Amino acid sequence: MEGLLIKNGIVYDPLNNIDGEKMDIAISGGKIVEKVGNAKILDASGMIVMPGGVDIHSHIVGAKVNAGRLLRPEDHYKDVEPKTAITRSGVGYSIPSTFTAGYRYSRMGWTTVMDPAMPPLKAKHTHEELNDTPMVDKGSYPLLGSNWFVLEHLRAKEYEECAAYVAWMMRATKGYAIKIVNPGGLEAWGFGRNVRDIDDPVPNFDITPREIIQGLCKVNKLLNMPHTIHVHTNNLGKPGNHVTTLETMKCVENLATDEKPVIHLTHCQFSCFAGHDWRTFRSASEEIAKYVNSHNHVTLDMGQITFTNTTTMTADGPFQFILYQITGNKWVNNDVETETSSGIVPFQYKRKSYVHATQWTIGLELVLQIKDPWKIFLTTDHPNGGPFTSYPRIIAWLMSRKARNDVMKKISKRARRKTLLSGIDREYTLFEIAIATRAGQAKALGLKDKGHLGVGADADVAIYNLNPEKANLAKQPAAIRHAFKHAAFTIKDGEIVVKNGEVMKSVNGKTYWANVKAPPSLLEIEPELQKVFEEYYTVKYENYIVPDYYLATSAPILIHAKV
Numbered sequence: 001m002e003g004l005l006i007k008n009g010i011v012y013d014p015l016n017n018i019d020g021e022k023m024d025i026a027i028s029g030g031k032i033v034e035k036v037g038n039a040k041i042l043d044a045s046g047m048i049v050m051p052g053g054v055d056i057h058s059h060i061v062g063a064k065v066n067a068g069r070l071l072r073p074e075d076h077y078k079d080v081e082p083k084t085a086i087t088r089s090g091v092g093y094s095i096p097s098t099f100t101a102g103y104r105y106s107r108m109g110w111t112t113v114m115d116p117a118m119p120p121l122k123a124k125h126t127h128e129e130l131n132d133t134p135m136v137d138k139g140s141y142p143l144l145g146s147n148w149f150v151l152e153h154l155r156a157k158e159y160e161e162c163a164a165y166v167a168w169m170m171r172a173t174k175g176y177a178i179k180i181v182n183p184g185g186l187e188a189w190g191f192g193r194n195v196r197d198i199d200d201p202v203p204n205f206d207i208t209p210r211e212i213i214q215g216l217c218k219v220n221k222l223l224n225m226p227h228t229i230h231v232h233t234n235n236l237g238k239p240g241n242h243v244t245t246l247e248t249m250k251c252v253e254n255l256a257t258d259e260k261p262v263i264h265l266t267h268c269q270f271s272c273f274a275g276h277d278w279r280t281f282r283s284a285s286e287e288i289a290k291y292v293n294s295h296n297h298v299t300l301d302m303g304q305i306t307f308t309n310t311t312t313m314t315a316d317g318p319f320q321f322i323l324y325q326i327t328g329n330k331w332v333n334n335d336v337e338t339e340t341s342s343g344i345v346p347f348q349y350k351r352k353s354y355v356h357a358t359q360w361t362i363g364l365e366l367v368l369q370i371k372d373p374w375k376i377f378l379t380t381d382h383p384n385g386g387p388f389t390s391y392p393r394i395i396a397w398l399m400s401r402k403a404r405n406d407v408m409k410k411i412s413k414r415a416r417r418k419t420l421l422s423g424i425d426r427e428y429t430l431f432e433i434a435i436a437t438r439a440g441q442a443k444a445l446g447l448k449d450k451g452h453l454g455v456g457a458d459a460d461v462a463i464y465n466l467n468p469e470k471a472n473l474a475k476q477p478a479a480i481r482h483a484f485k486h487a488a489f490t491i492k493d494g495e496i497v498v499k500n501g502e503v504m505k506s507v508n509g510k511t512y513w514a515n516v517k518a519p520p521s522l523l524e525i526e527p528e529l530q531k532v533f534e535e536y537y538t539v540k541y542e543n544y545i546v547p548d549y550y551l552a553t554s555a556p557i558l559i560h561a562k563v
């Protein structure tokens, strides 16, 4: 493959401390290199050059997403992707078909996307859809926070045995990280119940959510996993849940020994609600930001909402039941045997609704009050807060006070009166945007070759037609939106795949998974597992495991456990 030289771009590469420097980026063999001889020249004068975008949390594949597609034909025909000589056709606004999702990410300059919620029993379906998601590297996190094996090991304080099981699970499902949703609550939901707080024991298991979070955090450290535990808190989506959120962060404080994060709280906007009920509901962003500003063991992503018609979907079955009761909309509920649950409800976020408008302010208040941009990342919890295609709009809100004020004029008056946003002057710089949308996310995921443009990194690059030297960007949110919506160039593994927002070449992308190696004594758990499978599962043990060849492009990351 011929090399590529990106010349004269204005480079933002936070992991290498490069903040808007004019420089060249050399590419050869799909990697960033020091120098390249015989190379095609790409003139990026007057344009921004960043590492390819990385998404730590976006529901783009799997059984739940597919059920959402079936549930919502109305979502299909309002957004149609025509076939071209290079791309397949597709449909879907909030729940696009797999190929369409890949193209849309690539057009915005994103090159890595993690699907955050894989029921292990549905892992094969998840990988079938990941195989069909082109243009980006990807991976998925198995749901383990209400899994019977995990609950039983942790109840008995058998951390090493639990670690052995989780290591097996990563290999069996080709999973990347430990996902915990409403710990214990999903098991309770199998009996129509839930847990009230992190100290409320899980029915039939005599273990508390606190013990599950702490236990899996210990297991995560024992296994030396690339990412921290990835947590959707108990009580998500309920007024007053900021107390649970603070407790959740606090409960693993003493497990952080080396100033490194040990927990990631995902879509934290939905876990940042104060008040006793929907009438007294208000933002708790000050309390949460204050805690995060004074602790280093936690990272977050926003879960920003946008005012649109979208499809909410989560493994948090009991939460979706509440949403169904509030809206009366269509609803899917599912219980996944001994593992997890899920629910889906279509949802319209309205500017004039006090609650929705306040949710809109919470996401932005959090980012703008948390001082260190390496601690909170840009997401919408796609499609829960809105589709990922709204990222350019959110980037504009972060970078431009004017953009925020333009929206604020149209939202619920009560929400406007109460929000802290009008008093916040902070405007994100392009350097900070590069952290929030790629560098920070890659670092949190432990993807060492992603999120930066240093020598040896994967040659995943985004070039945007926006000249920070010419314009006062904060005054021109429309220009920011336009530039991030249609990347001037997206480069994937050294190849130009998008030009001026058009897909020029379809590529496959790799599927990352954590190939955790542990001592043999810990790996001899298969006979025991087989017995339990015979008794409790509807599938045979042999059919449960996802073989390596099932992945179109398998990219195992070898990890040596510390046990």
Ligand SMILES: [Zn+2]
Pocket: 057, 059, 116, 267, 314, 381, 384
């Ligand atoms: Zn999510």
